Amino acid sequence: MVVEAPGDQPVPPAAGVLPAVDDAPARPPPSAARGSRWAWIGSPVALIPLLLVVAVAAVLVAASHFQDFGPSFWSTDYNFLPADSAASSWGIGAFLVGTGITAGAALVLATVLSLALSISIVVYLPSVPSRVLTILTNLLAGIPSVVYGIWGYVILAPYFALSLEPGLRDAIGWIPGFGGPASDIGPHGLLLAIVILTIMIIPLTTALMREALRGVPNDLLEAGLALGATRWEVARRVQMRSARLGIGSAVLLGFGRAIGESVAVAMVIGAVPMLPASLYAASTTQASFIFYQLDSAFFYPVLLRFLVEIAIVLLAIALVVNLFAQRLTQTEIATATTVGGAGGPAGR
Amino acid sequence: MTTAAAAPAGIGDGGELRRASGRLRRRLLFDRAIGWILLAAFAVVLFPLFDMLYWVSANALPTMSWGTLTENQVGTGGGLYPMIQGTFVIVGLATALAVGLGVAAGFYTSEYAPPSVARLARIAGNLLAGVPAIVLGYFGYFLLVIYAGWGFSALAGAITLGIFMTPYVYRTTDVALSSVPKGQREAALALGARPHQYLGRVAFRIALPTVLTGVFFAMALGLGEAAPLYYTAGFNSYPISNLTSPTGTLSVVIYQFYDNPASFGHFLALAFQAAFLSIVIVLGLNVAVQLLSDRYRRRLRGLYQ
Numbered sequence: 001m002v003v004e005a006p007g008d009q010p011v012p013p014a015a016g017v018l019p020a021v022d023d024a025p026a027r028p029p030p031s032a033a034r035g036s037r038w039a040w041i042g043s044p045v046a047l048i049p050l051l052l053v054v055a056v057a058a059v060l061v062a063a064s065h066f067q068d069f070g071p072s073f074w075s076t077d078y079n080f081l082p083a084d085s086a087a088s089s090w091g092i093g094a095f096l097v098g099t100g101i102t103a104g105a106a107l108v109l110a111t112v113l114s115l116a117l118s119i120s121i122v123v124y125l126p127s128v129p130s131r132v133l134t135i136l137t138n139l140l141a142g143i144p145s146v147v148y149g150i151w152g153y154v155i156l157a158p159y160f161a162l163s164l165e166p167g168l169r170d171a172i173g174w175i176p177g178f179g180g181p182a183s184d185i186g187p188h189g190l191l192l193a194i195v196i197l198t199i200m201i202i203p204l205t206t207a208l209m210r211e212a213l214r215g216v217p218n219d220l221l222e223a224g225l226a227l228g229a230t231r232w233e234v235a236r237r238v239q240m241r242s243a244r245l246g247i248g249s250a251v252l253l254g255f256g257r258a259i260g261e262s263v264a265v266a267m268v269i270g271a272v273p274m275l276p277a278s279l280y281a282a283s284t285t286q287a288s289f290i291f292y293q294l295d296s297a298f299f300y301p302v303l304l305r306f307l308v309e310i311a312i313v314l315l316a317i318a319l320v321v322n323l324f325a326q327r328l329t330q331t332e333i334a335t336a337t338t339v340g341g342a343g344g345p346a347g348r
Numbered sequence: 349m350t351t352a353a354a355a356p357a358g359i360g361d362g363g364e365l366r367r368a369s370g371r372l373r374r375r376l377l378f379d380r381a382i383g384w385i386l387l388a389a390f391a392v393v394l395f396p397l398f399d400m401l402y403w404v405s406a407n408a409l410p411t412m413s414w415g416t417l418t419e420n421q422v423g424t425g426g427g428l429y430p431m432i433q434g435t436f437v438i439v440g441l442a443t444a445l446a447v448g449l450g451v452a453a454g455f456y457t458s459e460y461a462p463p464s465v466a467r468l469a470r471i472a473g474n475l476l477a478g479v480p481a482i483v484l485g486y487f488g489y490f491l492l493v494i495y496a497g498w499g500f501s502a503l504a505g506a507i508t509l510g511i512f513m514t515p516y517v518y519r520t521t522d523v524a525l526s527s528v529p530k531g532q533r534e535a536a537l538a539l540g541a542r543p544h545q546y547l548g549r550v551a552f553r554i555a556l557p558t559v560l561t562g563v564f565f566a567m568a569l570g571l572g573e574a575a576p577l578y579y580t581a582g583f584n585s586y587p588i589s590n591l592t593s594p595t596g597t598l599s600v601v602i603y604q605f606y607d608n609p610a611s612f613g614h615f616l617a618l619a620f621q622a623a624f625l626s627i628v629i630v631l632g633l634n635v636a637v638q639l640l641s642d643r644y645r646r647r648l649r650g651l652y653q
Contacts, residue, residue, distance in 0.1 A: 043456070043461055043462075043465045045452050045456040046453055046457040046465055046469040047453075047465065047468070047469050047472065048449050048452065048514075048518075049453060049472040049473040049475070049514065049515060050468065050469065050472035050475075052449075052476055052511055052514065053472055053479065055487070055491075056479060056483065056484065056487045056511075059487050059490050059495075060486060060490070062490075063486070063490040063494075113389050113392060113393060116386040116388075116389035117389050117390065117393065120383070120386040120389065120390065124386060133390055136394055136397065137393060138634065139397060139631065139634060140396070140397050142568055142572065142627070142631055142634045143397070143400055143572065143627060143630070144571065144573070144574070144598075144599050144602070144626050144627070145572060145573060145575075146599050146602040146603050146623070147602065147623045147626075150602060150605070151400050151403065151404075155399065155403060199393070199396045202393055230375050230379035231379055232382045232383075233375070233379070253478075256478050259480070260481060260482065260483070262482035263574050263575050267603075287480055287483075290486065291482045291485070291575060291578070294486070294579055295579070307486075308486065308490075311483050311486045314480060314483060315480070315483045318478050318479060318480055319478060319479070321478070322474060322475055322477075322478030326471060
């Protein structure tokens with residue numbers, strides 16, 4: 001009788017998280033089902049997700065009408081003149097920079113916080129508090145993104161403009177980015193968008209990191225503890241080290257989520273398509289700009305195609321980041337020697 | 349207390365700390381300090397959660413009445429009935445689509461597809477989940493609203509949202525079916541079940557609770573996301589009578605408040621009410637997921653041992 005390892009149990013989906021890429025446990029090829037009735041519809045049905053991804057890309061490419069904006073497409077010079085679209089300049093550099101700054105900074109903050117949360121939950125806390133805090137962290141994922149946006153705009157923004165940003169400027173204004181002029185168009189700015197994005201992606205990165213840390217074989221932990229290491233030493237030198245690929249994958253998936261967030265960011269960033277002078281200045285991102293501008297682009301075919309090309313670039317970045325994340329998790333699975341350490345279905 | 353009882357949680361307990369001295373004491377103190385610092389991270393993360401919940405409830409509840417749920421929006425006043433109806437219609441249809449596509453694809457990936465196809469399908473499923481919501485919104489807008497000529501409509505919104513939700517249903521179905529213990533298959537086939545009988549009567553029943561958690565979870569995600577709907581379902585302050593008319597949803601109402609310069613007074617109240625309602629629905633779904641997975645875990649405990 002083969003004893004099923006507890007790691008074979010299905011893990012219920014955690015906040016915004018797909019279960020790990022290839023966590024299907026080793027099982028015999030499903031020869032019993034193959035070759036039977038219904039098998040003939042097989043592969044095409046299994047590949048529905050692939051067809052959908054291809055369809056999304058194809059529709060966007062068709063909608064762009066292959067409009068060629070020339071080499072200046074990659075410049076930071078964007079200036080749309082409705083009256084004379086021939087004189088307009090079409091560069092997506094500012095959007096890429098805005099996306100990179102917001103998603104990158106949010107990811108740094110979210111990584112630090114999520115690591116702290118997941119180590120707390122997995123290593124330090126007893127089971128009941130850790131379960132309660134897990135549920136609470138997951139609730140954060142259940143709040144609609146529009147509510148994040150409106151909360152940032154109404155509650156956080158005045159505090160940022162009146163207290164936090166002047167305070168930061170006085171304290172660490174010598175660091176590039178922290179010293180420049182503030183936003184002059186009301187409650188908007190890069191810093192606000194970064195903070196909102198951070199809170200939004202924390203449930204995702206925390207859940208993924210938690211699963212990665214939980215996946216470290218118990219043997220390793222017990223060996224560390226038996227040698228006299230403290231909890232923190234085990235967490236740092238054993239768990240974080242052996243789960244590093246999973247943590248890296250969590251970071252990449254968090255980045256993918258952050259670059260794709262449109263509505264909440266559009267509400268707090270200010271939609272100014274220029275290179276930002278400081279972290280306090282209004283800026284824009286690819287996702288928030290294409291969300292914000294589509295209804296005004298209706299009468300300007302060129303602008304419409306430009307927006308579609310921003311969307312294509314965004315899609316390409318998101319897919320590449322996602323593929324890298326999947327590759328990391330698969331490498332981890334390939335190198336893992338034990339799967340028995342997950343300790344049963346991990347609680348949400 | 350013997351050392352044999354020292355489970356991970358026991359390390360760094362008060363007793364050890366009192367007895368320790370020198371370098372070991374420093375290490376144990378450091379370990380505790382780190383524990384408290386890590387705990388502080390929860391304060392940073394939970395403050396926004398509670399503040400948002402409090403802020404939305406405090407602004408929504410005083411102005412809410414039965415009419416909020418039953419009346420049409422009139423100018424900047426009235427109730428949210430049309431958007432509630434629209435949300436239920438669109439999320440309902442989207443769920444049907446996501447379940448149809450996701451369960452079918454997950455089923456075939458897990459049970460029928462050759463390993464190479466299954467591998468490709470799983471990668472694609474994760475890729476689909478990685479497509480930004482607004483990009484899906486553009487897809488729905490160009491394909492359904494413009495090229496198909498449907499205009500802003502409930503159907504276009506539901507299809508776009510359904511595609512947004514599909515990968516979550518797909519992945520949970522695949523994982524749930526792949527994790528059915530081998531013994532179940534062997535027992536069923538040994539008793540003479542045909543493969544499709546095994547799948548339908550054994551595997552699918554064991555997997556069903558997990559699939560349901562995936563479906564609820566996808567619904568919660570779909571309810572909160574405005575980006576796929578804004579340019580596909582459009583907006584409507586009247587209840588719809590057919591699926592081809594523009595349709596309002598709760599998440600889009602909240603955005604409308606923000607986007608409208610004159611949006612103060614009662615319209616603001618409507619936005620808060622919409623936010624409150626969608627949070628309540630989403631939290632309800634979350635609780636359902638939690639209960640389901642708890643029950644499921646209990647039920648499986650016997651099965652897997």
